[in-house]
Amino acid sequence: MLDHCSISHKGGVVLWSRSFTPAASHTAASSTSPVNSLVREALIEGRSSDGKYEKDGYAVKWTFVNDLELIFVVAYQRILQLTYVDELLLALKTLFIKLFQPFLATFVASLHVTSSAKLASSAAPSASWNFRKAFEGWDGVFDKLLRGLEDKAAQERRTRVAHPARATIDVTPPAEDTSTIPSHSNADVQDEEQIARNVQALKNRLRGRGGHAGRRGRGRTDVGSGRDSLPGSDSETPTSKRKSRAKAQRKWGESAPTENDMALLDYSYDSSVSEDPASSLDLSTLVDNGSLGTRTRDGLYEVKDWEFASQGDKNTDDVIAEVLKKGGQEAKPAASSLGALGSIFSRLTGSKVLTEEDLKPVLEAMKQHLMKKNVAKEIADKVCEDVGESLVGKKVGGFQSTTSAVRQALANSITRILTPKTSTDLLLSIRTKLSTPVAASQQKLPYSITFVGVNGVGKSTNLSKVCFWLIQNGFRVLIAACDTFRSGAVEQLRVHVRNLGMLGVDGATNSKGRVELYERGYGKDAAGIAKEAIAYARDNDFDVVLIDTAGRMQDNEPLMRALAKLVATNNPDKIIFVGEALVGNEAVDQLTKFDRALRDFSAASGGQERGIDGMLVTKWDTVDDKVGAALSMTYVTGQPIIFVGCGQTYTDLRQLRVANVVQAILSD
Amino acid sequence: MDGVTPTPEVLSPSTAFTPQFQIVAALVFAVVLVIISVFLAKRKSTQRGDAVILAGCSDAGKTAILSTLVYKQTLPTHTSMQTNAALMVLPQGHKTLRLIDVPGHPRIRDQFQEYLPHAKAVAFVVDSSTISRNGAAVAEHLHMILNALTSLPPSRGTPSLTIVAHKCDLMKSTAHASAEQLAINRIRTILERELEKRRASHANGVGVESLGAEDADSQVGGLECTGSGEFKFAEWEGGEVGFVGTSVSVGKEAVVSADEKHPQGDGLSPLREWLEDLP
Ligand SMILES: Nc1nc2c(ncn2[C@@H]2O[C@H](COP(=O)(O)OP(=O)(O)OP(=O)(O)O)[C@@H](O)[C@H]2O)c(=O)[nH]1
Numbered sequence A: 001m002l003d004h005c006s007i008s009h010k011g012g013v014v015l016w017s018r019s020f021t022p023a024a025s026h027t028a029a030s031s032t033s034p035v036n037s038l039v040r041e042a043l044i045e046g047r048s049s050d051g052k053y054e055k056d057g058y059a060v061k062w063t064f065v066n067d068l069e070l071i072f073v074v075a076y077q078r079i080l081q082l083t084y085v086d087e088l089l090l091a092l093k094t095l096f097i098k099l100f101q102p103f104l105a106t107f108v109a110s111l112h113v114t115s116s117a118k119l120a121s122s123a124a125p126s127a128s129w130n131f132r133k134a135f136e137g138w139d140g141v142f143d144k145l146l147r148g149l150e151d152k153a154a155q156e157r158r159t160r161v162a163h164p165a166r167a168t169i170d171v172t173p174p175a176e177d178t179s180t181i182p183s184h185s186n187a188d189v190q191d192e193e194q195i196a197r198n199v200q201a202l203k204n205r206l207r208g209r210g211g212h213a214g215r216r217g218r219g220r221t222d223v224g225s226g227r228d229s230l231p232g233s234d235s236e237t238p239t240s241k242r243k244s245r246a247k248a249q250r251k252w253g254e255s256a257p258t259e260n261d262m263a264l265l266d267y268s269y270d271s272s273v274s275e276d277p278a279s280s281l282d283l284s285t286l287v288d289n290g291s292l293g294t295r296t297r298d299g300l301y302e303v304k305d306w307e308f309a310s311q312g313d314k315n316t317d318d319v320i321a322e323v324l325k326k327g328g329q330e331a332k333p334a335a336s337s338l339g340a341l342g343s344i345f346s347r348l349t350g351s352k353v354l355t356e357e358d359l360k361p362v363l364e365a366m367k368q369h370l371m372k373k374n375v376a377k378e379i380a381d382k383v384c385e386d387v388g389e390s391l392v393g394k395k396v397g398g399f400q401s402t403t404s405a406v407r408q409a410l411a412n413s414i415t416r417i418l419t420p421k422t423s424t425d426l427l428l429s430i431r432t433k434l435s436t437p438v439a440a441s442q443q444k445l446p447y448s449i450t451f452v453g454v455n456g457v458g459k460s461t462n463l464s465k466v467c468f469w470l471i472q473n474g475f476r477v478l479i480a481a482c483d484t485f486r487s488g489a490v491e492q493l494r495v496h497v498r499n500l501g502m503l504g505v506d507g508a509t510n511s512k513g514r515v516e517l518y519e520r521g522y523g524k525d526a527a528g529i530a531k532e533a534i535a536y537a538r539d540n541d542f543d544v545v546l547i548d549t550a551g552r553m554q555d556n557e558p559l560m561r562a563l564a565k566l567v568a569t570n571n572p573d574k575i576i577f578v579g580e581a582l583v584g585n586e587a588v589d590q591l592t593k594f595d596r597a598l599r600d601f602s603a604a605s606g607g608q609e610r611g612i613d614g615m616l617v618t619k620w621d622t623v624d625d626k627v628g629a630a631l632s633m634t635y636v637t638g639q640p641i642i643f644v645g646c647g648q649t650y651t652d653l654r655q656l657r658v659a660n661v662v663q664a665i666l667s668d
Numbered sequence B: 001m002d003g004v005t006p007t008p009e010v011l012s013p014s015t016a017f018t019p020q021f022q023i024v025a026a027l028v029f030a031v032v033l034v035i036i037s038v039f040l041a042k043r044k045s046t047q048r049g050d051a052v053i054l055a056g057c058s059d060a061g062k063t064a065i066l067s068t069l070v071y072k073q074t075l076p077t078h079t080s081m082q083t084n085a086a087l088m089v090l091p092q093g094h095k096t097l098r099l100i101d102v103p104g105h106p107r108i109r110d111q112f113q114e115y116l117p118h119a120k121a122v123a124f125v126v127d128s129s130t131i132s133r134n135g136a137a138v139a140e141h142l143h144m145i146l147n148a149l150t151s152l153p154p155s156r157g158t159p160s161l162t163i164v165a166h167k168c169d170l171m172k173s174t175a176h177a178s179a180e181q182l183a184i185n186r187i188r189t190i191l192e193r194e195l196e197k198r199r200a201s202h203a204n205g206v207g208v209e210s211l212g213a214e215d216a217d218s219q220v221g222g223l224e225c226t227g228s229g230e231f232k233f234a235e236w237e238g239g240e241v242g243f244v245g246t247s248v249s250v251g252k253e254a255v256v257s258a259d260e261k262h263p264q265g266d267g268l269s270p271l272r273e274w275l276e277d278l279p
């Protein structure tokens, strides 16, 4: 059973939504609702995996209708593993567009006004917008559809249990049914299996609850256990409707119910909808609103939809039935509703609807191009997939080829990935911390930055550059030599500190006293040295501590754990990952593992979870326009590139210009 | 047939276009050209200044405001993924304006730059109920906009700027001041403090870029003030900054102009008034 379902425009307006549980309706309007999180994290920041997004115990699935800029979202408890969600989304999309195409087209056009002069003359946007009336009847259609799908899912379960032999040859059983496949009609086996399955289900629930699924997980558990212990309790259900369904299910009543079946029997939400939704579907309002469409470019749809509407209720039912039968596989309803006339029209104007087939070769070429620019393969795959998803079904004008549409979408997508979502103003961040008053009993702590990364990428060199820049800004900086591993590391830093001390700042001939090295030799515990360094800095009035750590390979478990410990014990203000611009496919592995290790350990040690806060990309000057590593790195971490290092001297430090990188990546 | 043949004198181009005539024709042509171009330029300038940009952080209520102003009802919303550009008619004077609702998510909020050349005004929407927590982030966003406004070419009048203290319904009014006034005061104080921090930090800081000294103009400015230099909205060099307090409530119809039932209009009336008064 679902928690929340919504239909909305990409611009943010929700056209229709429904919450099925009190918990879901409670969060629906807050900024932390599953839909809001989905849009922010998965759709804008691109942090989802394979069309599925999970948050706070919810699983969220979605689908786009690109030509009408609509998003259809379904959220449900992750532990439920509903099988019909994909089908439901497809069916919703097909039906919704079939029913409301003219209104939707007008609505979308009203959000893309290019200049007031043009539209003001043609028609004043009068007060005729009535969304409630426009979508009247949709509630009924939705109920019918949902019920149909739930019944169908139950039916499938039933036949599978009744004919176990068939179930075994089922090629792709839904994930949640794997445990039932080897079932025989043997009662003993089934009993054992039922126990095993209940145990498994319980485990799932507990696991789900661990991840914040608490609120609703509890209710579900009660329902489930009630059924397990009282197989006959169905017959006590109050409404006649329920009774009839319970009877039908008596057949398999002795076998183990799955989560899915229990969900079907769970009437805790209000399912007492009107029995005849079609009659409440006042389609004449649809026509009324549809007439708005005459103002826009949609004259062609009108005739067809009028016919559709005037045929009345029966048609709606047919459509639902059809959709259910086909399993909602009708993927491009808009195109098909255009008919022959529409295709001629579009051929004349030269506009066309992008299909997956059109896009495939272009996207493949784009992917190759990205990889040539040194973007990691995995990332190139994902970026192109997202771009494709945002384009399928979109209309492109006569002058715009598929390639240029893809190119434009790709540029937008890359810009979005590279643009920081948090402030990259390090100076401000340092000043804010230093000027924040602390309690009288405490001493002010310096701002600390930890540099981490694999071997040989230029950590110490670039740390010195950052140090130089901080000195120029009037800070006193302490460098903590926590690379107690590689011989020569401490000496290297000593040279840097001596050099930096001799360089002038603000007219003074040298900056002695502005920079110092804190060293304790080799072989000692790095976390301890860092701690001492911070204490020393605090007592001696340093503003910033830069912590240099030993380079390590991301696969070296013990070293990664040691790094995580250093971070957890010292809780630095920033953790900066230093990586080379030369890195290719390994970028993904490096960053994921560093980030993961830091997070796991900091979470395990009870502190607040910490990951990489930003990146410093070195050897930027050596890669020319093959700047793909920047994209890979920001994509994986979702964090900004704070600096790029581009040479050997202390002044060779730059900030990343997103526009330049985008241009370099797209250039041929 | 001879009688119809026109006299060669009249037809001959060499005689028809005497030097005097050519000069006159050229002059007339030039005058017509000038008139046309002036006319076009005028049209263009009226065309370009029709947009009102709604900017502000995510969840501030921009889309809710747009929906109330454009569709006359407050539709439920979620985080926007793309910019909305819709037309609204002002109740008085029947002026039309183009409202541009730019998403507040940091990854895509830059899109407002695209509309700035056509902007007549910018409304920066702030959620009054969360400003204490989000002060720094809101100030960063506002700074970006102030910087963009001050770096517009001087040939064009700068768009008016107002700060919309939104969600006033979540503030408690006291005996001395209305919720709107309290919200405005709080937002003004917090933003001035945060923007001053940014100004001070940038004023005596060396940007990373200026280490190399090639393109030193990368610094974000836009916070210059007259007087002591400390950031105050009243003394901002970029122009006047207005403040209005507003609120909407989801699911309600808008009250476009005040009537007996709603002598004050609805929660957006202050914003509507500001829009009416735009030059
Ligand atoms: N209490 C209250 N809630 C409001 C008000 N205005 C908007 N909201 C709610 O605030 C939430 C965010 O509003 P949106 O309009 O979507 O925010 P936005 O500024 O468009 O956000 P982005 O699109 O992410 O930039 C929605 O749930 C609105 O219902 C108000 O005046 N009072």
Ligand SMILES: [Mg+2]
Pocket (backbone or CB within 6 Å): A011, A012, B062, B063, B064, B077, B078, B079, B080, B101, B103, B104
């Ligand atoms: Mg919005």
